Amino acid sequence: MKTTIKGMVLFFALILLGCGGKKEEKKEEGFSVQRKKAATEQPVETNTTNEVKASERVDMSTKGVGPIKSVTLAPEIDQALAANGKEVYEQMCLACHRIGKKFIGPPPNGVLERRSPEWVMNMILNPQEMVQQDPLAKDLLQEFNGSPMSNQGLTEDQARAILEYFRTLK
Amino acid sequence: MKIYNHLILTFGVALMLFSCGQQNQSSNGALSSSAAEKVYVAPGEQDEYYAFLSGGYSGNLTVYGLPSGRMFKEIPVFSQFPTSGYGYSEETVPMLNTSHGFVPWDDAHHPDISQTNGELDGRWIFINGNNTPRIARVDLSTFETAEIIEVPNSAGNHSSSFITENTEYVVAGTRFSVPVPQRDMPINEYKGNFKGALTFISVDPEHGHMAIKFQLLMPGFNYDLSHPGRGKSHGWFFFTTYNTEEANSLLEVNASQNDKDFIAAINWKKIEEYVNNGGGTKMPANYAHNVYDEHSHTGTSTMRNEVLTVDPTKVPGAVYFLPTPKSPHGCDVDPTGQYIIGNGKLSADLTVHSFDKMIAAIEGQKFDGEAYGIPILKFEDVLAGQVKSGGLGPLHTEFDGKGNAYTTFFISSEVVKWQLGTWEVIDRKPTYYSVGHLMIPGGNSRKPFGKYVVAMNKITKDRYLPTGPEMEHSAQLYDISGDKMELLYDFPTHGEPHYAAGCPAELLTSNSKKIYRLDENRHPYAVTSADGSKVVRDGNEVHVYMSTIRSHFTPDNIEGIKVGDKVYFHITNHEQDFDVPHGFAILGQNSSELLVMPGQTKTSVWEPKQVGVWPFYCTDFCSALHQEMQGYVRVSPANSNTELKWSLGE
Numbered sequence: 001m002k003t004t005i006k007g008m009v010l011f012f013a014l015i016l017l018g019c020g021g022k023k024e025e026k027k028e029e030g031f032s033v034q035r036k037k038a039a040t041e042q043p044v045e046t047n048t049t050n051e052v053k054a055s056e057r058v059d060m061s062t063k064g065v066g067p068i069k070s071v072t073l074a075p076e077i078d079q080a081l082a083a084n085g086k087e088v089y090e091q092m093c094l095a096c097h098r099i100g101k102k103f104i105g106p107p108p109n110g111v112l113e114r115r116s117p118e119w120v121m122n123m124i125l126n127p128q129e130m131v132q133q134d135p136l137a138k139d140l141l142q143e144f145n146g147s148p149m150s151n152q153g154l155t156e157d158q159a160r161a162i163l164e165y166f167r168t169l170k
Numbered sequence: 171m172k173i174y175n176h177l178i179l180t181f182g183v184a185l186m187l188f189s190c191g192q193q194n195q196s197s198n199g200a201l202s203s204s205a206a207e208k209v210y211v212a213p214g215e216q217d218e219y220y221a222f223l224s225g226g227y228s229g230n231l232t233v234y235g236l237p238s239g240r241m242f243k244e245i246p247v248f249s250q251f252p253t254s255g256y257g258y259s260e261e262t263v264p265m266l267n268t269s270h271g272f273v274p275w276d277d278a279h280h281p282d283i284s285q286t287n288g289e290l291d292g293r294w295i296f297i298n299g300n301n302t303p304r305i306a307r308v309d310l311s312t313f314e315t316a317e318i319i320e321v322p323n324s325a326g327n328h329s330s331s332f333i334t335e336n337t338e339y340v341v342a343g344t345r346f347s348v349p350v351p352q353r354d355m356p357i358n359e360y361k362g363n364f365k366g367a368l369t370f371i372s373v374d375p376e377h378g379h380m381a382i383k384f385q386l387l388m389p390g391f392n393y394d395l396s397h398p399g400r401g402k403s404h405g406w407f408f409f410t411t412y413n414t415e416e417a418n419s420l421l422e423v424n425a426s427q428n429d430k431d432f433i434a435a436i437n438w439k440k441i442e443e444y445v446n447n448g449g450g451t452k453m454p455a456n457y458a459h460n461v462y463d464e465h466s467h468t469g470t471s472t473m474r475n476e477v478l479t480v481d482p483t484k485v486p487g488a489v490y491f492l493p494t495p496k497s498p499h500g501c502d503v504d505p506t507g508q509y510i511i512g513n514g515k516l517s518a519d520l521t522v523h524s525f526d527k528m529i530a531a532i533e534g535q536k537f538d539g540e541a542y543g544i545p546i547l548k549f550e551d552v553l554a555g556q557v558k559s560g561g562l563g564p565l566h567t568e569f570d571g572k573g574n575a576y577t578t579f580f581i582s583s584e585v586v587k588w589q590l591g592t593w594e595v596i597d598r599k600p601t602y603y604s605v606g607h608l609m610i611p612g613g614n615s616r617k618p619f620g621k622y623v624v625a626m627n628k629i630t631k632d633r634y635l636p637t638g639p640e641m642e643h644s645a646q647l648y649d650i651s652g653d654k655m656e657l658l659y660d661f662p663t664h665g666e667p668h669y670a671a672g673c674p675a676e677l678l679t680s681n682s683k684k685i686y687r688l689d690e691n692r693h694p695y696a697v698t699s700a701d702g703s704k705v706v707r708d709g710n711e712v713h714v715y716m717s718t719i720r721s722h723f724t725p726d727n728i729e730g731i732k733v734g735d736k737v738y739f740h741i742t743n744h745e746q747d748f749d750v751p752h753g754f755a756i757l758g759q760n761s762s763e764l765l766v767m768p769g770q771t772k773t774s775v776w777e778p779k780q781v782g783v784w785p786f787y788c789t790d791f792c793s794a795l796h797q798e799m800q801g802y803v804r805v806s807p808a809n810s811n812t813e814l815k816w817s818l819g820e
Contacts, residue, residue: 145426146516
């Protein structure tokens with residue numbers, strides 16, 4: 001049923017596109033039918049009861065799958081540790097995760113308002129099992145075109161430092 | 171410590187299984203004795219099928235036997251190959267000539283065996299060079315590269331080299347769209363300005379010689395893979411596209427925005443007719459056409475300077491777009507020619523289009539807009555069905571000729587068997603790991619031989635003993651003769667196979683040449699009689715007409731060579747017996763050795779830089795006196811007057 005609705009939305013969108021516009025765009029702008037994904041459209045494999053994109057869902061309780069069972073954050077940010085984390089981040093993560101911008105993967109700023117510290121560290125340390133077993137990580141893989149997060153072989157200390165760096169990002 | 175525990179556990183479980191005499195029923199079926207028997211080809215016996223696996227970045231084509239997984243030969247195609255001297259010998263250097271000069275490497279992707287009436291005829295196998303666009307034809311009587319044609323206006327020659335069902339054409343589509351003709355322009359003006367050339371190369375039915383018949387200049391998408399129509403859809407060709415967004419940067423994200431890209435359906439018979447009636451526009455183009463003559467044992471390179479281009483909008487009814495979800499990769503047509511499968515690589519589902527429905531939609535003029543003047547058919551109107559596989563990342567599909575299809579899923583590392591028509595999944599088996607293509611002998615024809623499927627994997631990891639960071643890729647062989655697939659065997663492949671073609675062994679064995687006849691050798695520098703050897707000086711060029719037979723060179727003593735000379739060793743192998751090659755290597759040679767087949771002539775150039783007496787020898791262990799098969803060249807100072815002379819046994 002849902003598929004039918006989606007199909008109809010697409011169908012009407014196409015009719016609109018097909019009728020309107022009068023091909024007034026210049027040739028340089030590309031061809032007439034643009035098949036953008038509807039903003040609400042969920043990839044096939046995602047849990048269809050969730051209307052919110054995985055990258056926007058908030059789940060502070062899930063700890064994910066991996067070696068990290070519990071992390072306690074001190075009230076104050078450890079600036080030295082964060083600086084160390086920034087260094088590791090820039091070497092190992094920046095190719096795919098840009099601050100303030102969706103790139104190959106989601107941006108890291110604000111992640112600690114959506115995810116538990118344990119989930120973040122497990123995602124860094126154990127991405128293969130996470131995308132197979134953790135429902136959020138699975139959906140993220142779909143949302144980001146099946147582009148798998150690479151295991152960069154970081155130590156728990158390095159992942160912890162990156163977590164501290166994430167605390168400094170707004 | 172963890173690893174040790176793991177090992178102990180594994181050994182323990184394995185021991186228990188063995189000690190109890192159970193057969194392992196898990197996915198690791200190769201442990202069972204029946205699987206071992208199925209792949210065991212006893213010493214002296216021969217395999218049932220040939221499998222030709224592309225070498226990817228090796229630039230070459232490898233020949234295997236099935237079910238044994240034994241590799242028989244590496245056929246050099248686009249890459250220099252010191253093992254035989256291909257691309258080093260004077261005769262074969264022209265084979266690697268292009269409009270960009272000598273290009274000694276390529277990325278060889280998709281072999282396809284020639285067909286007659288939609289069935290494999292085993293005459294030739296074609297393969298594409300992806301990087302500097304080229305198509306090669308390998309002769310399946312000699313298993314040597316016979317011809318290479320460069321493809322102008324193309325870039326990343328990926329949706330290639332697939333043939334029509336009577337080998338009328340070998341088709342080469344571009345992955346990258348580029349300015350056509352090439353020119354200096356800003357990259358960010360790609361959209362609407364770049365073109366994607368789909369090239370139809372005619373194949374001479376008698377000799378196999380290739381010539382570009384026409385190039386269809388399509389919108390600037392990426393043309394990923396293609397397959398011919400067959401049976402009822404013969405006369406059509408289908409290409410998957412991605413990047414219909416026409417992004418020029420960060421395609422990883424930007425080429426994945428459209429929910430659907432297209433399969434381009436090309437009625438090539440209609441375009442052929444248009445071209446035969448004088449249609450199309452000739453465009454200056456610069457490309458090499460290299461042909462190897464089996465009798466002169468010599469390749470020649472000819473530069474061509476014009477190509478016939480066709481604007482698809484000028485041939486009404488010839489080109490349509492079929493919307494296909496999620497950046498489809500493989501484009502596969504079933505043996506009946508009815509179903510066209512789009513393997514949407516970012517999807518979980520497979521999209522199957524119906525040829526009949528496509529024709530009906532075209533006749534009914536039911537279009538859903540257009541792209542650059544090319545009509546887009548409605549997805550629902552052409553859709554035959556969708557396979558809800560439950561896998562992730564479908565890439566390629568092959569067929570067994572019994573109504574079943576087999577699709578690889580890269581992300582979920584598995585082969586899924588499903589039924590044409592009902593779209594039901596019948597079976598699934600894991601692969602190790604991240605499978606790319608798969609191959610059933612004859613799978614791209616009207617008549618597949620549905621006994622085995624070979625899955626070619628991109629990631630090896632722990633399948634074999636570790637060999638440092640770089641490992642050969644792994645392939646898995648499955649028995650598909652029953653309802654369920656059975657994993658039989660696991661073998662390493664060479665380079666990176668991107669595709670393969672296979673055929674029953676008997677199709678090729680009777681035509682496979684054993685020797686080249688000496689009395690048919692028309693090499694201009696051949697020595698065809700025992701007393702024909704000589705050394706001829708022409709300025710500072712010296713031509714040595716040398717012959718070999720077990721176990722000596724004639725001549726084997728040469729004097730009068732001077733520093734600064736350019737010495738051409740033309741070696742003719744006088745053997746006329748199966749599998750008696752001789753090799754030739756000389757100290758300080760700046761190229762490779764030569765491996766000369768019986769009756770063949772090959773040439774190596776040697777430019778001695780130092781005074782002395784330098785040895786040469788046979789590199790192939792040819793007889794018990796192989797170590798005696800040697801000789802000397804005396805090199806004198808540049809200004810000396812040493813007499814030019816040559817001898818054997820004096």
